Amino acid sequence: MQVQNLASSDHWDRVKTELRNELGEDIFSNWFGRVKHEETVGDSVRLSVPTRFLKNWIQNNYEKKLIGLWKRELDDINRVELTVRGALRPRQISPAQPPKAITARRISGRSAPFDIAPQFGSSASSATIPCLADTGEEAAAEFLSGAALNPKLTFDAFAEGASNSLACAAIRQMAAGHEGTLGMLYMHSTTGIGKTHLLQAAATEARKAGRRVAYLSAEFFMYHLVPALRTPAFPVLRQAMKSIDLLLVDDLQFLHGKQAHEEFGKTLEMLMEAPKQIIMAADRAPEELGTLSTKVMQRIQTGEVVSIQSTDYALRHEILRKRIASARRTHPAFTVPDEVADYIARYVISSARDLEGALNRLFAHNQLTKQPVTMNLAEKTLHDLVRIGEPRSIKVEEIQQVVCKHFSVTKADLLSSCRARTLVRPRQIAMYIAKVVTGRSLPEIGRRFGNRDHTTVLHAVRKIEDMVTKDETLAQEVELLKRLINT
Template sequence: MPNDDQESWVRVKARLRTEVGDDVFSSWFGRMELEGIDEGGVRLSVPTRFLKSWIQSHYAEKVLTCWQADRSEVGRIELIVRSAVLKTTAQPKPKVEPALAMHGENRPHNGNGMSRPIPVGDAAVHEALGGSPLDARLTFDSFVVGRSNTLAQAAAKQVAAARRTDPVMFNPLYIHAGVGLGKTHLLQAITWAGNAGGERKVLYLTAEKFMYGFVAALRAQNAIAFKEALRGIGVLVIDDLQFLQGKSTQAEFCHTLNALIDAGRQVVIASDRPPSELESLDERVRSRLAGGLVVEMGGLGEELRLEILKARVQAARAHHPTFDVPLPVLGYIAKTVTHNGRDLEGALNRLLAHSKLTGQSVTMEMAEREVKDLIRPQEPKRVKIEDIQRIVARQYNVSRSDLLSSRRTANVVRPRQVAMYLAKTLTLRSLPEIGRRFGGRDHTTVLHAVRKIEGLVGNDVTLSEEIEILKRQLQE
């Protein structure tokens, strides 16, 4: 190959590195090689089909532009897989904004601008790394802030606004809350805002999509490229972590998590429970998750529910200008529909549909009729094992460490058995998990404690009253 071709390639790589940054260059272009230049075309090669597919989809125009800056006569880039026989030409295509490029909006094209078929395994990997679908409504502007979510919203905005050179303040950011309280809204808001800035690539994946991509990569023999792609992301956002299943997938998630955090990349995770209660995850993963900033988003208070309803009505008027809900009706819904934000959205949708289809104005009578099935009995407070240990220890004048210790004196054994009994009756935790949380005890020890207290409660009035008092304290 002529020396001047190699010199051009060195200059092109330097220009490409400057434009995309060191991290992106290393992830996608570090193993790209120049094969030759002829008749106005440049032939480049990469070692895997996945790299070829990703570069064609996201960086074909940028690579071509860098070559044209050095050699104006270059009109096309031909990208091949070094071990493959088939070759596909990547032609210039319309410029893609960074936010779209990261969300699967663009597929690899051939020279005629038509979609190019990709082998099934590669397509699945490519789809996973394109990210999970985003809802354009879920932005920081549409997120209503209240007492229960102030810290989570502030932390999320800090992550979204951070620049590549800024030190990572908390990593990972772990947000947990019940269903419909705004976790996904915040995670997607981070993704929209982060990608709009264009300096750090933000990839939003559900745990299901992560599993799908990893399994597809294994089947397509692209697992290494899949891992490298994930570890090249500036901000990785994982939603619904509680659904992450499978030992190999969890192991890969753990390696990816460690690699990103150690490299100073931001990780944001959401789940329906704190790290310590993710029983299916390896202890090392739970420990790493707990080492960042763990934020709980509490239930929606009545005042916050009313503000959410007002905001949703205002948003609905953008498409339905005549839609109006009197303030007393909004107050009624905020007071009675208490379960989560999705029920509030459902209540408003029903009023909107009824109003539009019948032409009637929204009234209190209509609201009472339309939302009656959304008025649910107040759910009992979710009891945590840590709370049980703390309150039982206080009741019996022992320390929490005593309950977890191997001591078998009478003043410790009975409180420990009561605490295990309450953990079994007031939580959904399994016997092995309860045993682990009580100093690593075997599940048979927990079962013995539960049966012991069950046998005593029917005959010991004092113990029965003590347990009822403890239950009331835990439910308050």
């Protein structure tokens, strides 16, 4: 039996690899990061998870996939059984001691948000339910443990550069809990730039310092926390929420649906009842989400909003250096010539995620074929990732940020209706550049500039077009801005 289970552990490692490849690292970490293989007996595989919710979710959504992947490893597997590690046994209740009960009214101080059927002989008008203390404790423990963390995503492994230094410094201070640090930080950038890495690094560092931390991905929030708020676990869970020192919410843009946003607003308001630190991350600025409540927006505005810019060459080179050093710790023979690292840093420019993907391809090829990494290999293997001579996709937000910095105005001023000369010219230049370099329609550009009419954008474009033909200084200034945007 021991030999079989040792072999099955190898099978489980391969099953996990397939799951990670099919689902992606984020989804895999959320749902399978804490799953353990317990044993394989006959035609059945037994896996364990830390919470009942995780067990139910995997059974409902991934059971068939798990069985299919296991059958690839062992033909006779027909069943995957999920158990909860350390599950509490039901309490034995003495006949002389009736079950402790609470009324629906006590759950939240108002009518319960769910239907309660009469139990234990009570009438419908005074419906009660058993006090599910174990369920409440489990929900609280699950909230505090949060979504699974990737142990590789630490501050030491994070490559810091000009584009992310402000966000990195602020988050490091908040994780350490230094006195006088920010209470709220909202971080936004395009995907694959490092937001999740920073949040998970902060969660790990804060826990090491003995702080109570909750790291919630949007998926975890919607499928773990919101359902728990509608159960008898609510009072215990609310106390747990009040007790945390640092809340981290990732991928805020994925909180879809009116109900999810209402629940998020209520949750955030609960966390605001005591001094707390909150870090949130999304792929766009808070005002562009369009679904945050007034109270949530006010809370965000009391803190700091930080934008992480696209990686430049120096930062891409530093990311590669750290990833190569990490790979060499376990595979000392793996080397990447300087010219190959330079090639990747210069031409794989979409995101930090693509940089890692490029390096992973070279590493896999090296390990499978035992051939050294060369320029010829890099050019053949990475042809679909490189962007030689191709203009990268530029967002209107990037243009606005560069123009605001150049003219020393705020984005709020740029999008406002103010007609001051000091704002009109930067606004017109930003609209003109947006039309020239993004190819977006006039109505779409107008929406990105405070919901202006397309005729306003057209007037700005024609105005700047005319001015740059007559004013050499302005023409040079506009070209400089274009170069800064394309950097």
